[in-house]
Structures are given as structure tokens and as C-alpha cells.
Amino acid sequence: MKENNSLFLPEIAEVVSTRQLTEMERYIELKIKDTREFNFNPGQFLQLSVFGIGEAPISISSSPFNRETIGLCVRRVGDVTSALHKLEVGACLGVRGPLGNGFPVEKMKNKDIVFVAGGLGIAPLRSLIQYVIERRDDFARITILYGAKNPGEILFADELECWKQRKDIEVLVTVDKPDENWAGKSGVITRLIPHLDLEPSRTYAVVVGPPVMYKYVLLELQIKQIPEDNIIMSLERRMKCGVGKCGHCQINGIYVCLDGPEFSYHTLKFLSEAI
Amino acid sequence: MKDVLIKGKDLSAFCHNLQDSFIVYGVREKEEGHFIFDEIDEFSDSLEKYKPTILPPKKYLFPQQETLLRFDTEPHLEIKSVVESKKQVLFGVRPCDIHGIGLLDKIFTSDNEDSNYLRKRADTLIIGMDCMEPCYEHAHCASVGCLDIDDGYDIMMTDIGGVFFTTVKTPQGEEIVKKYVEYTIAGEEESERFLKLRSDRKGRFDNKIETEVSNLPLFFKNADNDPVWKELDERCLGCGRCNIVCPTCYCFDVYDCMDLTMTSGERCREWDACTLKDFAAVSTGENFRSTRGLRLRHRFNRKFNYLMTKYNTSFCVGCGRCTRSCPVNIDVIETVNAVINNHNNNHERE
Numbered sequence: 155m156k157e158n159n160s161l162f163l164p165e166i167a168e169v170v171s172t173r174q175l176t177e178m179e180r181y182i183e184l185k186i187k188d189t190r191e192f193n194f195n196p197g198q199f200l201q202l203s204v205f206g207i208g209e210a211p212i213s214i215s216s217s218p219f220n221r222e223t224i225g226l227c228v229r230r231v232g233d234v235t236s237a238l239h240k241l242e243v244g245a246c247l248g249v250r251g252p253l254g255n256g257f258p259v260e261k262m263k264n265k266d267i268v269f270v271a272g273g274l275g276i277a278p279l280r281s282l283i284q285y286v287i288e289r290r291d292d293f294a295r296i297t298i299l300y301g302a303k304n305p306g307e308i309l310f311a312d313e314l315e316c317w318k319q320r321k322d323i324e325v326l327v328t329v330d331k332p333d334e335n336w337a338g339k340s341g342v343i344t345r346l347i348p349h350l351d352l353e354p355s356r357t358y359a360v361v362v363g364p365p366v367m368y369k370y371v372l373l374e375l376q377i378k379q380i381p382e383d384n385i386i387m388s389l390e391r392r393m394k395c396g397v398g399k400c401g402h403c404q405i406n407g408i409y410v411c412l413d414g415p416e417f418s419y420h421t422l423k424f425l426s427e428a429i
Numbered sequence: 430m431k432d433v434l435i436k437g438k439d440l441s442a443f444c445h446n447l448q449d450s451f452i453v454y455g456v457r458e459k460e461e462g463h464f465i466f467d468e469i470d471e472f473s474d475s476l477e478k479y480k481p482t483i484l485p486p487k488k489y490l491f492p493q494q495e496t497l498l499r500f501d502t503e504p505h506l507e508i509k510s511v512v513e514s515k516k517q518v519l520f521g522v523r524p525c526d527i528h529g530i531g532l533l534d535k536i537f538t539s540d541n542e543d544s545n546y547l548r549k550r551a552d553t554l555i556i557g558m559d560c561m562e563p564c565y566e567h568a569h570c571a572s573v574g575c576l577d578i579d580d581g582y583d584i585m586m587t588d589i590g591g592v593f594f595t596t597v598k599t600p601q602g603e604e605i606v607k608k609y610v611e612y613t614i615a616g617e618e619e620s621e622r623f624l625k626l627r628s629d630r631k632g633r634f635d636n637k638i639e640t641e642v643s644n645l646p647l648f649f650k651n652a653d654n655d656p657v658w659k660e661l662d663e664r665c666l667g668c669g670r671c672n673i674v675c676p677t678c679y680c681f682d683v684y685d686c687m688d689l690t691m692t693s694g695e696r697c698r699e700w701d702a703c704t705l706k707d708f709a710a711v712s713t714g715e716n717f718r719s720t721r722g723l724r725l726r727h728r729f730n731r732k733f734n735y736l737m738t739k740y741n742t743s744f745c746v747g748c749g750r751c752t753r754s755c756p757v758n759i760d761v762i763e764t765v766n767a768v769i770n771n772h773n774n775n776h777e778r779e
Contacts, residue, residue, distance in 0.1 A: 160510035160544050162497040162683075162696065204685040205500045205508070206694050234713040246506040300692040355777075365715045392711050394683045401680030401703060404727075405717070407735035412540055426653045427717055427727075 162395045164203050164248030169241050170223055175309050179232075179274065180239045181215070181318055184224045186249060191221040195256025196282035196386060200226065202238060203248030211393040211411075213278035214252065224249075227309065228276035234249050253396045254415045257282050257386060262358045265384075266295040267351065270371055272343050272363020275310050278388055279362050283317070287417035290322060297324045297350060301343030301363075304331045343367065346373035354379040362388045363416045368429045372419060380428050382420035389415050389428065432599040433612040435620060436732025437591050443473040443610035447518050453490055455520035456482060457681065472520065480565045481748045485526050485676035487533060488608075490549045497545060498529050498696040505720055511695070514548040518605070521558040524578040525570045525748040529676025530555065531581040535740055536679055545698075554601055557585035561630050569762055571634035573642050575746040577578070577627075587623055594623040601722075637762045642743050648768050649734035653726070657767040664724025664757045669702030671728065671759070672749035677703070677744045689723050729764060 167184040174180050186192055194357055203209045212233065216225030228238045239249065249394050259282070267286060271279045274395065298317060302308045318325040326346050328339040339346070342362070359375050361368065368387060375385050391410045392405035403410035406425045422428040435443065435549075447453045448470060455469040456479050464479045466486045494512045530550075537546035541649065560576065571577040578585070583602030586593040594615060596601050606612055615623075640648065652658075672678045682701040687694035701708065704724045710716040719726045732745040752760045 160497070160512070161541050163510040164498075166508065176728055203696075205502055205506065205696075206685050206691070208685050209683060209696075229564060229713075235712070247498075248506075248508060344607075364713065365717075390711055390713075390715075391717065392709055394681065394698075397680070398717075399537070399543055399681070399685065402696075402703070402708060404703075404709075404731075404735075406730070407738060427723070 161395070161399070162250070163402060164201070164209075164250045165318060166167045166246050167224075167245070167249040169245045170316075172241065175227065176307055179227055179229050179305075179309055182226050182238060182241065183216070183316075184226070184227055184247070184249065185222065186224070187246075192224055192252075193221060194218055194224075194252035195198075196285045197256035198252035198254045199278075199415065200224070200249050200251035200395075201253060202226070202234070202351045203242070203250075204234055204237040206238040206359065206414050208234045209248070209394075210238075211253070211396055213281070213388075213415075215277045215280045217284035217288065218281060219278075219285070226269045226380075227274065227280070229274050241380045249407075250396060254411060255413075257360060257388075259285060262360075264356075264398050265296060266353060267293055267297070267355060268352065268359045269296075269298045270343060270347075270359060270361040270363070270372075270375075271298070271300045273307065274309070274364030274369040275304055275364070275388075276365075276414075277362075279360065280310060280313070282360065287317075287323070294356065295324075296322065296377065298326070299343055300325070301346070301367075304328050304329050305333055305336045330331050342370070344370045344374050347371070347378065350378070352378050353379065354381065354384075358384045358386065360386045365390065365429075372429070375419075383418050385419035386416055387419065387422065388428075389417065389422075430603040430623070432615040432620060432623075433595045433597065434608075434615050435586065435593045435595050435607060435646035436608055437588070439611050440472040440593070444520055444711045445470055446609035447523050447605065448521070449517045449609075452520045454486065454518055457695075459483070466519070467698040477712045478562070478564065479521075481523065481525070481568070481750055481753075483754075485529055485748065485750070486522055487526075487529060487679075487764040489517060489519060490530065490553060491533060491537075492759050493680060493701045494697055495545060496695045496697050498591075498615050499691040499693070500696070503692040510544075512545050512548045516552050517549075517554060518554045520556045523558065523560055523564070523748075525568075525575050525746040526676050526747040527555060527557050527569075527578055527746070528575040528775070530746055532677045532740070532742070533562065533679060533745070534581075536736075539740075546660060554605060556581040556602075557589040558580040559585060561588065561626060561633075563634055564700045565753075567687070567760075567765060568634075569637045569748060569749060571631075572636050572638040572762070573633075573743040573745050573747040575743070575749070576634055587626070589619060589622050589626055592619070594619055618747045637766075641663065645733040645743070646738045648772050649730050649737075651772060655768055655771050657666060657728045657764060658722040661725050661759060661764070662720050663685070665725050666756055667704055667706055667721045667724065668756065669705045670754045670756065672702030672704055673700060674750040675749070676746055676748060677732070678706075696725045702763050703731070724755065729761075731767075732766065734760075753754055 332340040394400035399411035537543040736744040
């Protein structure tokens with residue numbers, strides 16, 4: 155446990171493995187130094203520190219049943235994430251968390267689940283997908299929709315292939331800009347939704363992607379008459395503290411770090427700056 | 430402790446004696462008409478009627494820059510949290526600023542306790558000085574319910590004519606009165622004079638907001654598309670001054686500073702401002718409040734709607750610093766009244 159109760163004091167973690175997924179994304183596996191069990195809910199995030207550079211909020215991407223190590227998919231977009239990409243196995247960094255609440259998995263039990271992942275949105279969803287696969291009998295139909303800009307940006311392609319092989323999961327992958335070797339579907343992820351055969355009252359749609367994606371996906375889900383309470387989205391915002399103080403992630407009256415980062419559409423539709 | 434009387438001429442000695450045990454911060458005239466809170470060793474009577482200081486005294490509880498952590502990266506990574514605090518007295522704080530500190534207390538104790546703030550707060554005594562006249566044209570404390578104050582200070586002094594009627598609120602307040610200043614117990618006559626003065630002042634503080642302050646969240650909830658935000662979008666410079674001078678703004682940035690060896694350093698927080706362009710921008714390029722109008726709308730909503738709804742009290746304390754410091758004269762009261770009037774006019778049209 156932490157030596158004192160400072161909100162801002164990270165624990166020390168060590169990099170135990172890394173894997174370059176694409177030019178922009180690297181998968182980093184961490185182990186917290188004091189070897190305590192690390193428990194979290196799918197959808198929670200960490201504040202990762204590279205000391206001297208700063209801190210950045212990153213979603214946990216690994217299975218919550220793995221309590222030994224934590225996997226994160228880091229896109230290189232700023233100073234901290236660039237520094238994270240340079241960390242080698244054995245390097246130490248700071249970790250605060252888990253922060254946020256995570257997806258409402260209890261409410262989703264016995265329901266059909268449609269995952270809608272755009273680009274890096276697969277990172278937090280991968281944690282939930284692994285949870286659902288581990289507890290497969292607790293859920294009804296599982297559909298995974300994944301959209302990437304081009305074939306080279308598809309994340310966790312090997313895992314998508316494994317999921318596709320399973321009889322009890324439907325996986326649909328599309329790319330916005332196919333290349334000559336791409337044999338799969340093309341077009342934005344929104345186009346996959348009209349073809350789905352959904353039973354609205356028993357379906358949860360879990361949507362994570364870039365901000366621009368939400369309003370288009372929401373429209374398609376509403377056409378399918380998915381109840382607003384059953385559409386769950388995870389929001390990306392600027393965050394400095396992660397504990398409800400610094401003000402950066404505020405959307406109207408709510409703090410994304412404290413109250414989210416997952417919200418139902420029913421909650422978000424009343425927040426003018428959310429989507 | 431019963432209410433006591435402290436003679437005006439003894440205040441300077443009070444201030445001086447407190448320095449035995451505390452750092453004493455009080456008001457100093459930095460330039461003519463411009464006041465600041467600063468370390469003082471005596472109290473100057475000419476400052477009894479000071480206008481709100483450039484920065485509120487929150488800077489002694491939540492400093493402009495503050496170290497949160499110290500770290501060494503070699504020979505192996507070590508991190509320590511840093512909480513810097515020392516015993517301090519804030520001397521001569523106005524009711525508006527005491528209300529401001531009370532609101533920060535709520536913020537830094539709710540949801541997650543912020544030990545950096547709370548340690549400083551626990552080490553701080555507040556000696557209030559009540560207001561009998563509006564201090565300047567931008568003050569609207571009475572309009573937001575922040576003129577009268579019955580809590581949030583250790584002692585409160587009210588000038589009842591050469592002598593200060595002093596209410597002692599806390600055991601710490603009692604201790605410093607007994608230890609550091611000459612006083613007499615207030616008699617019935619002084620108590621009555623105090624109550625009469627407090628009651629008479631009401632007529633001198635106008636209510637400048639054209640509705641009950643408790644109604645404001647309702648008006649602001651319906652004001653997202655109010656034309657006032659478009660108009661302010663064109664005027665606002667996005668400079669952040671209104672945030673920086675506000676007694677209840679508490680948003681901050683966090684950054685690391687390495688020392689010259691590049692092996693150790695500090696993590697610090699620093700005041701930030703929600704009216705600045707990049708406040709809500711993410712590294713992938715999106716900016717969730719991309720215009721000055723949207724950012725000002727956010728700031729006004731924080732004062733009169735979002736935080737007000739959560740804590741059931743106005744987060745504007747009526748000091749008027751934002752209006753005074755705005756380079757393009759955006760006036761908090763005019764803006765609030767525009768929201769109220771535009772709403773009512775719309776209703777009449779419909």
C-alpha cells in the first residue's frame with residue numbers, strides 16, 4: 155500500500171514485456187513492484203508516469219482475471235506516450251490507479267452484447283471482451299465490430315482472428331481505406347450496424363472510438379431501437395489529476411475521471427459538450 | 430468564548446505578536462489603489478477599507494505553483510510525496526474571500542481528499558474583517574449571499590467605531606485572542622451597536638442580480654444557446670485573467686521539472702484556466718470547448734450551475750475581481766442578468 159494518502163503519489167511498476175503493434179501503438183505489460191494483486195474493472199484506466207516527462211491517462215487493455223500484470227496499448231501522440239514507447243523491459247515507471255469506474259458488467263449479464271470499437275477504442279474494449287469470453291456463459295450473443303482506418307492500423311489482429319474462429323462470437327472487421335491485399339469489408343464502422351439482427355430489449359451496445367465516431371454510430375443504434383440506457387460509451391478527455399480535482403475532463407457538471415469514463419447515452423444526451 | 434472588544438490601536442500589536450508562532454499574511458498597498466495579500470509585520474489602519482486584493486488569499490492554501498512529488502530516477506526510481514505547510518494566519522480577510530475559502534474546503538474534501546490543500550488549511554487561522562460599506566463598484570457579495578458570514582473563520586472583527594467587536598468562533602481563535610492581544614468582554618451596549626450596524630448595512634449593499642441567486646442554476650441550465658455566449662465569443666480574449674483572480678477557481682495543470690543532473694526532479698501543479706484555448710484539448714487534436722464563447726459559458730456554468738447544483742451554494746462570492754481584471758470589460762453581473770433577461774424575453778415572445 156501507499157506510504158501516505160497523497161492522491162498524487164504513484165506506485166512503482168516495472169515493464170515486463172513490450173510489443174510494437176503498429177507504427178503508432180505499442181503494447182506494454184507492467185507489474186506493480188510490491189507484488190500486490192492488482193484488481194480492476196474492465197474500462198478503468200491508469201495514470202502512467204515517466205518521471206521528468208509527465209503523466210498520461212491510459213486505459214487498461216488486459217484481462218481483469220490477470221491479477222499479476224497489467225497490459226496497456228499506448229498510442230504515441232504526445233510527450234509522455236512517446237517516452238512510454240521508448241521504455242525497455244526492466245524499466246520502471248509510476249502508476250496511479252485503477253481510476254474511473256469501468257463498464258457496468260453486472261447489468262450486462264445475460265444480455266446480447268455488441269462491441270463497437272473504432273481504432274484505438276479496441277484497447278479498453280479488449281479488457282471487457284476478455285472478461286466476457288472468460289465468463290462466456292454469463293452472456294448471450296456476442297458480436298464484435300471493429301473498424302480501422304487501413305489494414306496496417308488494425309490492432310490485435312491475431313486475437314481478432316482467434317475470436318473469429320470461435321463459434322460463439324461473431325466478429326466483423328472493416329477498414330476505411332483498403333489496400334490491394336485487403337480481402338475483408340471496407341467502409342466506416344457505422345455501415346456494419348444496419349446488417350445486424352438485434353433484439354433491442356436484450357442488447358447492450360458498448361461503443362469506444364474517436365470522438366467523431368460517436369454521433370454516427372449512435373444514430374445507427376437508435377435506428378435499431380437499442381434503449382438509451384443500453385448504449386454505453388467510454389469518453390476520452392484531457393486529464394491531469396484523474397481524481398476529480400484538476401477540472402480538465404469536466405463535461406458540464408460531470409467529471410469524466412470520477413463519474414466515467416463510461417457513460418450510457420441516456421446520461422450523455424443531456425450533456426451539451428459530451429458528443 | 431464570549432464576544433470581545435479589541436481597540437483599533439491594538440491591532441498592530443496583535444499582528445506583530447502573532448509572528449511569534451505564525452507567518453502572518455495581511456493586506457499591503459502595492460501601488461496606489463492596488464492591494465495584495467503579503468507577509469506583514471504590522472497592521473495598517475489605512476487598509477481597513479481596502480478594495481479586494483489583486484489575488485485572493487487562496488494563494489496561501491492553494492499556491493500558484495506547488496510541489497506534489499519529488500523523485501530520483503537513479504540509482505533506482507524513488508518517489509516521495511511532498512506536502513509543504515507552515516503555521517499561518519490570514520489577517521483581515523473579507524467575508525467574500527472567507528466564503529471563497531469555505532468553497533475550496535468543500536472541493537478539496539469532496540470525492541477525494543487533497544492532502545496538499547488540507548494540510549495547509551489545517552495550519553491556517555483566519556482573522557476576518559467584516560464589511561460595513563461596499564468596497565467598490567464591482568462588489569456584489571450581497572447578491573450572491575456572501576456578505577453575511579457565520580462560519581469559516583477563527584475570529585471575525587467588526588469596526589463599531591474605533592473599537593472592533595470580535596466574534597471568536599474556534600478554540601484556536603480563542604487561544605490567539607487570549608495570548609496575543611489586549612481585549613475586554615463586549616457589553617450589552619456594544620452587542621446592540623454591533624447588531625444594529627450589521628442590520629443597517631443591508632440597505633447599502635444592492636442586490637444586483639435580477640432573480641434570487643438560488644434560481645440561477647435553472648436559468649443557466651436553459652442558457653446553452655443564449656446569444657450572450659456568441660457576443661462574448663467575439664469580445665473575450667481568452668486570456669484566463671478571470672480564472673486566475675477568482676477565489677473559487679481551483680483547476681490546475683500538472684508538470685514535471687528535472688533538475689540539472691537530469692536524474693531527479695519534482696512534479697508540480699500550477700493554476701490553470703478553463704478559458705484558455707487548450708484547456709480541454711486532447712493530444713489527438715480534438716478540442717471539446719474550441720471557442721472562447723464555449724469556454725466562458727463553461728466558466729459561468731461552473732459558478733452558477735454545475736458546482737452550484739452539486740453543492741447547493743453559489744460558486745461566485747461576489748468579489749468582482751473577474752470584472753475588474755477583464756481587459757475587455759466583460760462584467761459578471763451584466764452577463765448573469767443577460768442570461769436571465771434573454772430567457773424571460775424568449776418566454777414572452779413564445
